[in-house]
Amino acid sequence: AQSVTQPDARVTVSEGASLQLRCKYSYSATPYLFWYVQYPRQGLQMLLKYYSGDPVVQGVNGFEAEFSKSDSSFHLRKASVHWSDSAVYFCAVSATGGYKVVFGSGTRLLVSP
Amino acid sequence: EAGVTQSPRYAVLQEGQAVSFWCDPISGHDTLYWYQQPRDQGPQLLVYFRDEAVIDNSQLPSDRFSAVRPKGTNSTLKIQSAKQGDTATYLCASSLTGVSGNTLYFGEGSRLIVV
Numbered sequence: 424a425q426s427v428t429q430p431d432a433r434v435t436v437s438e439g440a441s442l443q444l445r446c447k448y449s450y451s452a453t454p455y456l457f458w459y460v461q462y463p464r465q466g467l468q469m470l471l472k473y474y475s476g477d478p479v480v481q482g483v484n485g486f487e488a489e490f491s492k493s494d495s496s497f498h499l500r501k502a503s504v505h506w507s508d509s510a511v512y513f514c515a516v517s518a519t520g521g522y523k524v525v526f527g528s529g530t531r532l533l534v535s536p
Numbered sequence: 537e538a539g540v541t542q543s544p545r546y547a548v549l550q551e552g553q554a555v556s557f558w559c560d561p562i563s564g565h566d567t568l569y570w571y572q573q574p575r576d577q578g579p580q581l582l583v584y585f586r587d588e589a590v591i592d593n594s595q596l597p598s599d600r601f602s603a604v605r606p607k608g609t610n611s612t613l614k615i616q617s618a619k620q621g622d623t624a625t626y627l628c629a630s631s632l633t634g635v636s637g638n639t640l641y642f643g644e645g646s647r648l649i650v651v
Contacts, residue, residue, distance in 0.1 A: 466643050522633070529578045
């Protein structure tokens with residue numbers, strides 16, 4: 424069964440600084456990998472996804488993530504964060520051809536002025 | 537295109553009471569999911585459907601939770617005899633098989649507080 428670990432429950436960065444949120448997955452084959460964001464009092468929205476091809480995938484609002492099969496990771500990055508990026512970020516994994524999507528515990532990002 | 541709609545947005549119950557949550561997925565989406573999200577935790581899958589069929593309900597506490605999607609469109613999640621441990625936000629999501637690689641579209645959630 425697939426699983427996801429997000430080791431950092433909270434991350435604080437200064438506005439304009441770079442960001443990396445960590446995600447490790449467990450799955451025997453190549454999975455679908457996702458990053459979702461949850462703003463206060465809103466539903467989850469997908470930022471980006473990966474299945475195959477270029478291991479660096481671009482998402483919305485300047486986010487990107489890099490897939491590493493050797494490291495079983497799918498870390499999220501942004502070159503320069505804005506205060507509006509403050510939210511909870513979830514990494515998720517789905518088996519190839521499957522419907523079940525499993526989420527990590529989330530990382531709460533606080534961007535300080 | 538309308539998104540996923542959930543109601544009610546909030547519910548406050550005493551232990552032992554029942555509640556039903558309703559979800560209207562994006563039109564044409566064949567797969568529908570119910571997740572439970574306790575405060576400060578990630579969403580945990582309860583059950584999901586393809587059309588009207590239950591694909592996986594192994595995480596649904598079957599003694600008090602039930603979910604249906606009788607016509608393969610709207611869905612209802614019911615909790616009978618609620619407990620304080622059921623306090624959470626209940627998220628509904630939908631997707632279209634074979635398109636966008638299992639991308640889920642979420643509603644805003646139904647927040648349940650059991651006192």
